Amino acid sequence: MSSPRSSSLLAWPATSSSRARRPVASPGERRKTKFRRKLKENLTAYGLLCAALVVFALFSWYPIVRGVLLSFQQVDFVNAPTWVGFDNFERLFADPLFGVAWRNTLLFTGLALVFGFAVPFLTAVLLNEIRHAKAFFRLAVYLPVMLPPVVTALMWKWFYDPGPGLFNSALGAVGLPGGQWLDSSSTAMLSLVFVSTWANMGSTTLIYLAALGTIPGELYEAAELDGAGLWKRLRHVTFPQTRFVLLVLLLLQIVATMQVFTEPYVMTGGGPDDSTVTVLLLLYRYAFVYNDFGSASAMSLLLFVALGVFSAWYVRLTRKADQT
């Protein structure tokens, strides 16, 4: 491709003949020209990037920066904010529910990892082994992800209903006593974990399936020739080959499950006896029930810091993977 207008603003790539007719430029000028040419060549990309940056700045970064500032301010949205130092944090630490919320969140995260990590992996292994009706089973596993979270929560609320709910009716039909599920502080959190695992396992399973699909078949064939059974194949081929994906999903799940909100908000409201009050639920109360945006922001900053550790680990891992 050539252009007779090498000096055009539209920056067509210059031909060797047009370059030869130019006077020789100094190294500084050459760098400038090169920079200008590069800028012109990528003008469209920079323009689109700028538009995206403006949107990000307005709707993502500004709220984040504002949130951090709010953590140290008292605001009423009428008068100018007043700086209160660490008062908002002190208020949070003095709230007896603060510790309870963190404990509950960590408990949810721990339980969600036990179930939400193992169940999708095992499901993916099973799906990978299935020879017939693959598409049907994959769709069946993915189906819950398509339900809106609130619908899922309301549906499971009926499953758990200690009166005419699905679970207790089913247990009653086979002569077993029903459970209190959400209505008991000892089982409420576990009941929420089941809902969360059921609702989200579809996506995780698909990622595992994709990872399993990348394992070369020869490895399994070699293992089988060596007489390896299912467990040995899992241990010596599947786990080592999917280690990276497992680790990345573990981190992503920690980050996601620590932000649990919909299930306790819709299904238990934090009860019974505060046993399902999570960090985000308490944060929501501070912001929208107590209208104390300073303390709510302080709480979100604390959560941000906690999750930042895992996010940094995640970024480091993925960068390492890109380099290898």
Place this chain on the structure above:
Amino acid sequence: MSSPWSRTVSRRTLCLIAAGGLALSLAACGDGDNAAQTGGKVKITVTGQPPTSQPFERSVFDADVKEFEASHPNIQIEPHEGFMDPKTFSAKLAGGQLEDVYYVYFTDPAQIIARHQAADITEAAKSVPHVNDIKPELLDNFRDANGKLYGLPTMNYTMGLLYSRPLFQKAGLDPDKPPATWDEVRADAKKIAALGNGVVGYADYSKNNQGGWHMTGWMYSMGGDIARKDGDKWAADFDNEKGKQALQYLHDMRWTDNSMGAKQLLEATDVQRMMGAGQLGMYMAAPDNVPVLVKQFNGKYEDYGIAGMPGGQGTLLGGEGYMINPKASPDKVKAGLEWIQWKYLNPDRFEKHIQQYVDGKQPVGLPAEPTPDVWQGAVRDQQLALKAKYANVPAKNYQSYVDTTSKIKGSIEPPNAQQIYAALDSVMQAVLTDQNANIDQQLSSASSKVNSVLAQVK
């Protein structure tokens, strides 16, 4: 790599995208309050317009707007749908989008006043007609510690006991003699639950701050309190014999009598659904629940009765009102007050308002809408006489309520009510979901939580 687009087009497109993006962003940041005065008229935005799903209430509201504008040619009303939404309140205020006249529940004014989010109407309200005929305790709900006024009450309810007359009859109880004490409530609930088939004798809330709200009702009914003022400071006042007694009743009905059903963590909509389905005998409620039950569940007014608060020592007063945007100009404040008074606090329109309800085949005669019980003295008598004249629901079903509420002490909600209710939810939940709940420990733990909330009351 060459661009897939024509270069001229790409640059133009780029400029358009950038300009469009900036324009959108700037529009999003803009102040919506740009037409305060149009053609010499003061334009005010107001909340409280019922949604289209309530066609009767909506038509009354819209007709009132037209009539008001006709009689007040200098004021233009821009109605907005909806009532109080705490989730958007502060964001709207921060973004200049909060209405000039906005709706609040009785639980919120104290916090709104403390955060300077309402206009001081102390002086402007002095010229509002009939303001002195409003019950003073309701006006106090909108005052700060210095006695300055920041809003006007427009509706008031008094908590009582709502019951199903058909279930009373089925259980062999006299629906014209509803229970007057908590012992009687307990005994009747047991008999109703004995009907079986999933019928629940008595239900109570324990979720989304509504448990704390009802526990406050329990405390008041026993002559107790939730918070008391010691000098300048507030302190929790329920970790005592009355608190224990209230929770013991709930515990015994739930676990000893099994008259409260197995399903707990209930809130208003759950309980209304149970009552509407004919599966519930009694629950603590205000008369405004009756039209909800009739309309949503195709019920009949004859099927419901309301008794005064059991215990007879006190009851909870709640309600709603309107406050004015602190950023509103003096003209808007004046126009806003004219609207509130004309629409909601207007004895001259009592009869017309009642007639609207009669014509629309809506209930008249309930101790609630169409003319809320915010009045005292001669205005109250005038209102009661008109309601009796046009009554189209069986007034005898509410007689016990009317008789009791005029005698017992009514107390408004505690300061920072929503936060206190959130703390008390867990106490209600503990008693209703754990047979072995330690009531003393629950009360003591909730008391320390509530004290930390009350320490912030200014």
